[in-house]
Amino acid sequence: xxxxxxxxxxxxxxxxxxxxxxxxxxxxxLEVLSPRGEIVAPPTLSPxxxxxxxxxxxxxxxxxxxxxxxxxxxxxxxxxxxxxxTSRILRFRGPFDLGERLAGTLAKECDLFIYGVGD
Amino acid sequence: xxxDNFGHDARSAAEDSGMPTLRMVKVPAQEFYKRRISKxxxxxxxxxxxxxxxxALTRPLTTQEANPKPKKVEMSKAIRxxxxxxELAVExxxxxxxxxxxxxxxxxxxxxxxxxxxxxxxxxxxxxxxIGTVAPKNGTATIEKIAINAVMAGAKPEYLPVIxxxxxxxxxxxxxxxxxxxxxxxxxxxxxxxxxIAKEIKMNSGIGFLGHGxxxxxxxxxxxxxxxxxxxxxxxxxxxxxxIGRPSSHTFYTFAENxxxxxxxxxxxxxxxxxxxxxxxVSTVGSYEGGMTIYGGGAVAPWxxxxxxxxxxxxxxxxxxxxxxxxxxxxxxxxxxxxxxMMLHPECAIELQRLGYTRESLxxxxxxxxxxxxxxLSQEEIKxxxxxxxASIAGGIILADVIPQSRIPVFKEVLKPGGKVPVVISPExxxxxxxxxxxxxxxxxxxxxxxxxxTSHQTKxxxxxxxxxxxx
Amino acid sequence: xxxxxxxxxxxxxxxxxxxxxxGSNAQEAKMTVLNPLGSTPLIRCVPMAPRLDTLSGKTIxxxxxxxxxTDPFLVEMQKAFAxxxxxxxxxxxxxxGTYFDDDRALxxxxxxxxxxxxxxxxx
Numbered sequence: 001x002x003x004x005x006x007x008x009x010x011x012x013x014x015x016x017x018x019x020x021x022x023x024x025x026x027x028x029x030l031e032v033l034s035p036r037g038e039i040v041a042p043p044t045l046s047p048x049x050x051x052x053x054x055x056x057x058x059x060x061x062x063x064x065x066x067x068x069x070x071x072x073x074x075x076x077x078x079x080x081x082x083x084x085x086t087s088r089i090l091r092f093r094g095p096f097d098l099g100e101r102l103a104g105t106l107a108k109e110c111d112l113f114i115y116g117v118g119d
Numbered sequence: 120x121x122x123d124n125f126g127h128d129a130r131s132a133a134e135d136s137g138m139p140t141l142r143m144v145k146v147p148a149q150e151f152y153k154r155r156i157s158k159x160x161x162x163x164x165x166x167x168x169x170x171x172x173x174x175a176l177t178r179p180l181t182t183q184e185a186n187p188k189p190k191k192v193e194m195s196k197a198i199r200x201x202x203x204x205x206e207l208a209v210e211x212x213x214x215x216x217x218x219x220x221x222x223x224x225x226x227x228x229x230x231x232x233x234x235x236x237x238x239x240x241x242x243x244x245x246x247x248x249x250i251g252t253v254a255p256k257n258g259t260a261t262i263e264k265i266a267i268n269a270v271m272a273g274a275k276p277e278y279l280p281v282i283x284x285x286x287x288x289x290x291x292x293x294x295x296x297x298x299x300x301x302x303x304x305x306x307x308x309x310x311x312x313x314x315x316i317a318k319e320i321k322m323n324s325g326i327g328f329l330g331h332g333x334x335x336x337x338x339x340x341x342x343x344x345x346x347x348x349x350x351x352x353x354x355x356x357x358x359x360x361x362x363i364g365r366p367s368s369h370t371f372y373t374f375a376e377n378x379x380x381x382x383x384x385x386x387x388x389x390x391x392x393x394x395x396x397x398x399x400x401v402s403t404v405g406s407y408e409g410g411m412t413i414y415g416g417g418a419v420a421p422w423x424x425x426x427x428x429x430x431x432x433x434x435x436x437x438x439x440x441x442x443x444x445x446x447x448x449x450x451x452x453x454x455x456x457x458x459x460x461m462m463l464h465p466e467c468a469i470e471l472q473r474l475g476y477t478r479e480s481l482x483x484x485x486x487x488x489x490x491x492x493x494x495x496l497s498q499e500e501i502k503x504x505x506x507x508x509x510a511s512i513a514g515g516i517i518l519a520d521v522i523p524q525s526r527i528p529v530f531k532e533v534l535k536p537g538g539k540v541p542v543v544i545s546p547e548x549x550x551x552x553x554x555x556x557x558x559x560x561x562x563x564x565x566x567x568x569x570x571x572x573x574t575s576h577q578t579k580x581x582x583x584x585x586x587x588x589x590x591x
Numbered sequence: 592x593x594x595x596x597x598x599x600x601x602x603x604x605x606x607x608x609x610x611x612x613x614g615s616n617a618q619e620a621k622m623t624v625l626n627p628l629g630s631t632p633l634i635r636c637v638p639m640a641p642r643l644d645t646l647s648g649k650t651i652x653x654x655x656x657x658x659x660x661t662d663p664f665l666v667e668m669q670k671a672f673a674x675x676x677x678x679x680x681x682x683x684x685x686x687x688g689t690y691f692d693d694d695r696a697l698x699x700x701x702x703x704x705x706x707x708x709x710x711x712x713x714x
Contacts, residue, residue, distance in 0.1 A: 005597070006596060006597065027201050027202060027203055028201065028202055028203070028204055028205050028207075028208045029199055029200065029201045029208070030199070030200045030201075030205075030208045030209070030212055030229050030231065031197050031198070031199050031200075031231060031232065032197065032198050032200065032212060032229045032230045032231055033196065033197055033198075033230045033231070033232060033235055033263075033267050034194065034195055034196060034197065034198060034267070035221055035230060035264065035267045035268050035271060035345065035349040035350075036192075036194065036221065036258065036264075036349050036350070036352070037252075037253060037258020037259045037260055037261075037264055037349060037350035037351075037352075038192075038194055038258060038259045039192050039256055039257060039258050039259070039352070040252075040257070040259065041137075041189035041190065041191075041192075042135070042136065042137035042189075043137055043189075044137050044138070044139060044187045044188065044189045045137050045138050045187070046138075046140060046180065046184060046185045046186065046187055047138065047140060047141055047142055047180060047184060049179070049180060049185075050176065050177050050178060050179050050180055051176060051177060052177050052179065053177075054173070054176065054177060059176075063448070064450060065448050065449045065450030065451075065517065066450050067155070067449070067450070067451065068152075068155025068156060068161070069155065071155055071156070071157055071158045071160075071161050072151070072155055072161050072164070072165055074158050075158050075161055075162050075165035075166075076165050076168075076169065076172070079165060079166065079169045080169070080173075083169070083173070093448035093449075094448055094515050094516070095450075095515065095516055095517040095518070095570075096450065096517060096570065096571075097571070099514075099515065101514070101515065102515060112176055114120060114172065114176070115120070116120045117120065117121045117122075117125065117129065418714055419659060420659065421659065421660050
């Protein structure tokens, strides 16, 4: 009985000593919450199918009004006319955000179009 | 077509709009901006890009392009960081968050569960309550997420209702957050607190009111900054394209109006709130050129309220240039009407009040003194104003150029002999605020009319506070 | 012998328990940080001159340090003081240079001829 008690005391003492020494040797773990907001992804749309042959097509160029963009598009228009003499180049300009009405006009009047950000 | 340095921003915007596989053709930024001044100069850039353009238009879509999948944003509720000691764990946490673009460059407070719970004790509102979505990537702002960012900023729980109200203003559907957050113009935010809560949480409204040293001012502003970074998924040179960066970018201009030394009613009361209410006003302002102008005050050069008023009017009169500069379909910032924040130092406000001015009569005085008699307008100016009126009615122009429908009759009425055409859309676009201490400076901070939403200025009631008497 | 071993073990047990209790409490509550303030040089304190028990027959200098626009105020101050306290002699003097500059000749004059000084800082 006495022998058993001795061994019990030795065991408990060792355990407690390890508990004290333990934190000195163990790692620290920080658990933090994510600050990121959840995004509800909008429905995704694919670009329109490509127009493989541009012969005779109506190509729209949209300028969002950013300064100097008109000079760039003027040159692009000239180059497109050189490369695609049968195609028609239609020029548009408006706000950054096309909006429903302008988007509808472009869809109706052009076979394809390029939007220039200018930034 | 975009410049290469805006490529990341453009792709990000395409994803936000639901078209992640939109075809883009890039031109070198280093060449485009300096050469766009004329057709001859820009020709080599256009020549380089034309084949890429035709290819983008004609090459059939790949399977991936034709079947885009939405970009999944991995959301983990909690992140575990382990290190040999607490200090090393905090260092590792800071580095990890910065590497992920979840911080602001300054050390953060770890948002542990315990710490966030402590922060949420500052409001009686539910942590799951949705405040809105934050541009540009439209992450959802809940009370809990705002609290997490507030912990990171080093704020105290009693500041949380103020931070929430600021975020309510910024996520209001009428507020143009997209422009201030992402524009290359390096625009800034003014975050002003009114009402008794300002004193309770010890905000600075006196000397140094736009600077450092006050935990409430600085951490409220920082919590808003971190919320924009993390809920809007905003990052410099990726989609936050402020080319120079902003002064006070970490904390914005966060302060309380100096109601104690003001001769007039507090700003929020002039908007119809009660004096015992507490409110936050968020407003987009300029940072650099045309952004902030000092008119007088201080402790060195002499000044009078009258001389300050005259200088302000003279400066505002220069906005007359917008008349002749408006061209339909051309995005010219110099042609956009402006909004003015007139920050009067207390001594100046007191002097103006002695001269008989109220806040309202001062707005009216600015508006009328800067209006230009019809007879003084040039033909080009008259044409520009007429075009702007017609375009505002027809639509299809950038919002920053639009005269609101309610003001069109006013402009039509004055655009004839005997009339006076205003350079400011309405007297309400001139905001009179008393800020700073004694001595102080009077200055204006202005901003163009917002381009993506109706307004760049919102005032919201602070509510749900549990740790202060005000804001409940 | 066995009794001694038992007491030894009980002692070790008690010491270990105390260490655990102390250790865990210490880790929660204690943080030692270093002081970020810079050391300032020792400031030699100079007491103010003893106060005058009367203004009668005394010469009091009013010194204008030349901060912008202090002249009109100090001219009026000198007039007002001379009127209200005619028993003293009130001398208004401009310090040389700007408000940054020292004027040792003036300080020497005041020390020789004056009994009191009002320095008008201008802020």
